[in-house]
Amino acid sequence: MTALGFLYPGHSGEDDYPRIEQLLGSDIRLDVVHTDIGEDAHRVDALREMGSAERLAEGMEGLRLAGADTVVWACTSGSFVYGWEGAQEQVRNLARLGGMPASSTSFAFVHAARELGVRRVAVGATYPEDVAALFADFLRAGGLEVVATRSSGIVTAAEVGTWGEEEVLTLARSADGPDAEAVLLPDTALHTAAHLSLLEKSLSKPVLTANQVSVWEGLRLADRRVNAPTLGALFTREPLVQA
Template sequence: GSASGGPDEAVRQADRLAKDAGAPASGTAAAFVNAARELGMTRVSLATPYDEAQTETLAGYLRAAGFDVVRAVAGGPASPAEAAGWNAEAQAKLVREAAEPGPDGVLLACTALRTAAHIPQLEVAAGRPVLTANQVSVWEALRLAERRVREPALGTLFTVLPPVRG
């Protein structure tokens, strides 16, 4: 689902999809919120390959979800095909810019960005946790399936273990 309708609309979309599918559902914007909360983030920065208007839409979504968005960096406009071609250094440059003035973490939006192989590099560049669109989408799917994977190569998010139940 899109972030343009805000968090409440994202929940409605996921609820409709879950009802139709007979299984839990979510979206990438909601996954960013859930993952950031999992890491205890309250102050976040946003980095996107989008234009300023699209970036502000996502920043507004995050604000409506209760986050203090300390910076929103628009690195585009990039089409999905262009964003898919951004290498690790181009992504690191964007997260470094967004990492100032010291948020709890940086959210790197856009499912077209190929980030999985270098999330640890992005976290080093930012000096704090970085959450990427595909990373949080996979994490959210695992969370909804009540599964956890501990894999530091996938970033700080994949080092957090769930609370012990019982």
């Protein structure tokens, strides 16, 4: 049994994780520990506080007790608002605290895009424009070319958590363009696990979503690979041969 640990802020889209656990259909356990979200606001100061070392440290004890093998800070905005270097320091602290491999959703997007061999991406963000722009900057720091960014201007994770299939599909379509090799939908408050097949069929290209890439990142850290076609192209490809 491989136990993947996730620090998840608050309560919005966390039911994606038991759904994904079922879809993996393997000896994989997803352990989710909720961290204190503080103020529910897609605002830089609030997001930095949500991702603070103190808040994450409180959650790590729960994952240690659960016997997790890896940890992913399952929050995109609470990591990329620190910038590339700051987000690296954030996961280094988690690794030290937990004594296990660590990462975050923001890095998971970059690693997943590399896994798929795509460089030009479009972003469909639930966030306000200034926060969406910070995510685009983070992706560029990771070597990706952001060809388009679509902002929905939503301030709270609670509102994002109410979105269903129609809203998710509309966001993805509005972000997509002919130059994009893949479409990225950040925000772990967004329910996407049930819609991945529809999204990729509709756009005819890979779609990467926050909870999806978070789980894939946990598997990557644990050196596990699971074939799960309903979770999109990311879960069906063979490993790329590195030169």
